[in-house]
Amino acid sequence: AQSVAQPEDQVNVAEGNPLTVKCTYSVSGNPYLFWYVQYPNRGLQFLLKYITGDNLVKGSYGFEAEFNKSQTSFHLKKPSALVSDSALYFCAVRDSMISGNTGKLIFGQGTTLQVKP
């Protein structure tokens, strides 16, 4: 079965420093991977996705993610963190369409990013 893991409940970084939010996945077949962000009292917002092509995917708000097939990872990165980046971040993998699965998104548990001034 498809799954995604975010090993860190919280990541703390200082403003201006690079940030990384980790995500690993397990899929059968080609992975389709997503990152979403949730600000307090808001719904999730799409940041970026990997379907195929370049392993480095660029998204909204200066975020990017690197797809690494050998390590089955899709870590979210930003070269210079802002205080306003503080939020809850979700990694997701699209469920396979084979074996009776329906292609829905499977979300990780989320990682809280705290950027301090």
Add this chain to the structure above:
Amino acid sequence: DAGVIQSPRHEVTEMGQEVTLRCKPISGHNSLFWYRQTMMRGLELLIYFNNNVPIDDSGMPEDRFSAKMPNASFSTLKIQPSEPRDSAVYFCASSSRGGVSYNEQFFGPGTRLTVL
């Protein structure tokens, strides 16, 4: 576009009462998803529709929960009777060709449900 619209934004009710949550997806989107978010269980997919037809309802907790999508622009999630453990934030999301494509989902602002 106004985005995904959910109502009410907040609902406080007593145990045993019926609760109905409403969602208007983005115009032109043909897939709609209902999620529940709690601290303990995180984000859970309850059900999703494609072209108004329920495709996967394996996440619906029990018979007290039901969802309908009578047309492309409206969906409801009903809980009857409600219980305190149903307290959560319920999100509706929509996407274009969601189930079989790679398009991102657009989330509504959520309904915060409190069952006393």
